[in-house]
Amino acid sequence: MSSYRQLDLRSGFACPIPKSDYTNILLAHGSGGKLTHQLIEKMFVPQFQNELLEPLHDGAVFTAGNKRFAFSTDSFVVSPIFFPGGDIGELAINGTVNDIAMCGAKPLYLSSAFIIEEGLPIDDLWRVVLSMQEAAKRAGVLLVTGDTKVVDRGKGDKIFINTSGIGIIEDGVDISPKRIKVGDKIIVNGEIAVHGIAIMSVREGLEFETQIKSDTAPLNGLVEEMLKASKNIHVMRDPTRGGVATTLNELAEQSNLGILVNEESIPVSDDVKGACEILGLDPLYIANEGKLLAFVSPEDADKVLDTMRRHPLGKGSVIIGEVVDRYPGTVVMKSKIGGTRVVDMLTGEQLPRIC
Amino acid sequence: MKYIDEYRDAETAKKYAEMIHKITTREWTMMEICGGQTHAIVKFGIDFLLPKEITLVHGPGCPVCVTPLEIIDKAIVIASRPDVIFTSFGDMLRVPGSKKDLLTVKSEGGDVRIVYSPLDALKVAQQNPNKKVVFFAVGFETTAPANAMAVWQARELGVKNFSALASHVLVPPAMVAILSSPSHLVQAFLAAGHVCTVMGYEDYFPIAGKYKAPIIVTGFEPVDILQGIYMAVKQLEEGRVDVENQYARAVRREGNIPAKKLLADVFEVIDRKWRGIGIIPQSGWGLKPEFADHDAEKIFDVGGIETQESPLCIAGEILQGLKKPHECTAFGTLCKPEHPLGAPMVSSEGACAAYFAYGRYREADGR
Numbered sequence: 001m002s003s004y005r006q007l008d009l010r011s012g013f014a015c016p017i018p019k020s021d022y023t024n025i026l027l028a029h030g031s032g033g034k035l036t037h038q039l040i041e042k043m044f045v046p047q048f049q050n051e052l053l054e055p056l057h058d059g060a061v062f063t064a065g066n067k068r069f070a071f072s073t074d075s076f077v078v079s080p081i082f083f084p085g086g087d088i089g090e091l092a093i094n095g096t097v098n099d100i101a102m103c104g105a106k107p108l109y110l111s112s113a114f115i116i117e118e119g120l121p122i123d124d125l126w127r128v129v130l131s132m133q134e135a136a137k138r139a140g141v142l143l144v145t146g147d148t149k150v151v152d153r154g155k156g157d158k159i160f161i162n163t164s165g166i167g168i169i170e171d172g173v174d175i176s177p178k179r180i181k182v183g184d185k186i187i188v189n190g191e192i193a194v195h196g197i198a199i200m201s202v203r204e205g206l207e208f209e210t211q212i213k214s215d216t217a218p219l220n221g222l223v224e225e226m227l228k229a230s231k232n233i234h235v236m237r238d239p240t241r242g243g244v245a246t247t248l249n250e251l252a253e254q255s256n257l258g259i260l261v262n263e264e265s266i267p268v269s270d271d272v273k274g275a276c277e278i279l280g281l282d283p284l285y286i287a288n289e290g291k292l293l294a295f296v297s298p299e300d301a302d303k304v305l306d307t308m309r310r311h312p313l314g315k316g317s318v319i320i321g322e323v324v325d326r327y328p329g330t331v332v333m334k335s336k337i338g339g340t341r342v343v344d345m346l347t348g349e350q351l352p353r354i355c
Numbered sequence: 356m357k358y359i360d361e362y363r364d365a366e367t368a369k370k371y372a373e374m375i376h377k378i379t380t381r382e383w384t385m386m387e388i389c390g391g392q393t394h395a396i397v398k399f400g401i402d403f404l405l406p407k408e409i410t411l412v413h414g415p416g417c418p419v420c421v422t423p424l425e426i427i428d429k430a431i432v433i434a435s436r437p438d439v440i441f442t443s444f445g446d447m448l449r450v451p452g453s454k455k456d457l458l459t460v461k462s463e464g465g466d467v468r469i470v471y472s473p474l475d476a477l478k479v480a481q482q483n484p485n486k487k488v489v490f491f492a493v494g495f496e497t498t499a500p501a502n503a504m505a506v507w508q509a510r511e512l513g514v515k516n517f518s519a520l521a522s523h524v525l526v527p528p529a530m531v532a533i534l535s536s537p538s539h540l541v542q543a544f545l546a547a548g549h550v551c552t553v554m555g556y557e558d559y560f561p562i563a564g565k566y567k568a569p570i571i572v573t574g575f576e577p578v579d580i581l582q583g584i585y586m587a588v589k590q591l592e593e594g595r596v597d598v599e600n601q602y603a604r605a606v607r608r609e610g611n612i613p614a615k616k617l618l619a620d621v622f623e624v625i626d627r628k629w630r631g632i633g634i635i636p637q638s639g640w641g642l643k644p645e646f647a648d649h650d651a652e653k654i655f656d657v658g659g660i661e662t663q664e665s666p667l668c669i670a671g672e673i674l675q676g677l678k679k680p681h682e683c684t685a686f687g688t689l690c691k692p693e694h695p696l697g698a699p700m701v702s703s704e705g706a707c708a709a710y711f712a713y714g715r716y717r718e719a720d721g722r
Contacts, residue, residue: 024462034693277359280703337368337577339400342714347693
């Protein structure tokens with residue numbers, strides 16, 4: 001990026017993010033968009049460089065003995081902690097389960113660390129714990145270790161949860177952005193942007209009436225069926241923060257291939273569409289918690305699609321686009337009326353517009 | 356979705372595009388006033404469907420873009436005060452002031468909150484009687500009635516800790532300013548549908564007559580815009596000059612009379628500076644003196660602010676339709692959404708941001 005100063009290699013202590021731009025962390029640094037990527041690419045990755053980190057997948061894949069494992073971590077800070085269709089506890093289990101599943105692994109064991117704000121009603125914590133228990137059972141994982149910290153009132157926001165997890169990868173499964181090929185079909189397992197809108201509908205100051213419930217769900221069962229059906233699933237990702245557009249951009253960049261999506265085929269419910277129209281938001285950038293994108297070789301696409309549609313979490317599966325050799329590193333969308341446009345990564349958070 | 360999908364229908368859009376091709380015999384330049392229209396044109400690729408003789412230039416109708424730098428700087432000063440809760444529509448938060456934006460104020464500890472309606476800001480004031488709650492009341496005629504209502508209710512309900520930092524701008528004087536400029540290129544206007552929902556379109560007849568420019572009140576969906584373009588081209592080709600209403604499902608000739616009455620009660624017409632353009636006489640609304648108790652500019656000491664624009668930014672020429680965003684040397688290089696030099700790169704309705712977001716700086720389109 002030409003607008004950023006060159007990293008001064010002579011001094012390991014020089015901050016690689018130009019101070020003139022941001023002297024403080026903004027919320028946008030955590031939005032999953034460009035600023036998040038700047039932090040990851042300029043601040044984090046260079047300092048910890050190793051071959052397991054480098055693929056920047058949802059989790060790291062490593063070998064122990066003759067078995068391959070996936071290891072992933074995620075923190076959950078959602079507000080409010082209880083929302084339509086779920087709560088922070090369920091999200092914390094499903095989030096890490098899904099990150100592991102996206103590596104093609106079967107999630108086995110999870111850890112959980114709680115940072116709790118002084119004053120949180122014990123009943124609220126109990127609800128969260130019961131919900132985690134239920135979610136772990138549903139996903140078939142064991143919560144095997146944990147930690148608890150309490151911070152002063154005002155130093156946290158009710159409760160933050162970190163979960164990490166480990167899963168095992170079956171022989172013959174190889175999920176990696178490196179395998180993406182021209183012609184791959186891109187499948188999504190249902191209507192997008194549901195979680196983000198569900199959360200937004202109950203955020204302070206933004207309340208609006210809706211029946212939209214979060215789509216949070218463990219995807220490992222669906223992934224297991226998909227992997228059984230085909231060896232030609234090249235990559236899978238769950239488009240959480242930053243939504244489908246951000247995930248597709250990451251994959252276009254990592255594979256250096258183009259991605260062409262068809263606006264007409266992207267499933268968005270009428271409720272979500274309506275909320276997005278009113279708020280001036282684009283569903284492509286809104287978070288999902290029970291959705292995955294799979295890149296599948298064209299000859300296996302129908303088979304994988306059929307398998308997905310037979311699973312309760314994959315009933316709404318459709319092909320939304322394909323990988324092309326034109327415009328490398330870019331996501332392009334064919335609009336409903338036949339025009340085309342680039343779908344870029346967002347800079348910060350989507351901000352509701354004035355009118 | 357009802358009332359949206361019909362106006363994004365590919366067949367209908369194609370039909371209008373063909374009709375435009377059929378009647379176009381020579382070159383025409385028209386300006387869409389509203390940033391929402393610019394956004395739709397670039398998002399849906401509407402300009403790709405038009406004959407090459409037709410040039411769309413993008414108008415000044417992005418409320419975020421034309422809000423003067425002084426007001427942004429005043430907002431930043433007010434929002435930084437520990438006794439203030441500063442409320443705003445979301446897209447104002449990233450607009451660069453002389454030194455920083457409101458999101459930075461928030462990261463430095465200022466209590467800056469996004470609201471969807473000025474009436475929500477009034478609620479925040481009622482819930483926080485020990486704080487001064489300020490709403491950033493910017494925008495065109497479209498957002499003004501709700502802002503006026505919040506101020507009016509604050510007075511009626513006696514919510515003394517609520518004030519508005521008001522900087523409203525008006526469309527017709529801006530159209531006159533553009534048409535009066537000797538270098539202007541505009542032969543017809545697509546007027547901003549939602550502005551007319553409030554104000555009606557009677558004011559446009561004298562403008563169309565005096566400057567011989569057809570004006571079509573136009574909506575925001577692809578089919579609306581294509582139909583608006585068709586109606587404009589038809590007038591131009593036939594040598595007619597008239598004001599026509601494409602957006603009849605939302606706009607009446609006289610506008611929204613109760614809203615206009617409220618606006619007249621709360622606001623008075625004043626000279627207003629437009630960012631990137633300069634002062635346009637009688638082109639804005641300010642709060643009337645009887646609402647001084649709810650006027651943030653009167654309550655807080657924000658005089659003597661010195662402002663500084665980036666010398667590279669050509670926002671003025673962009674907002675007057677003299678240049679397109681990609682003709683700016685800083686576009687996509689020094690000026691990007693994550694590092695904007697001027698407001699049109701910030702708002703989702705800004706022409707530069709629309710060009711950037713939808714990749715008009717790349718050669719990657721699949722035309």
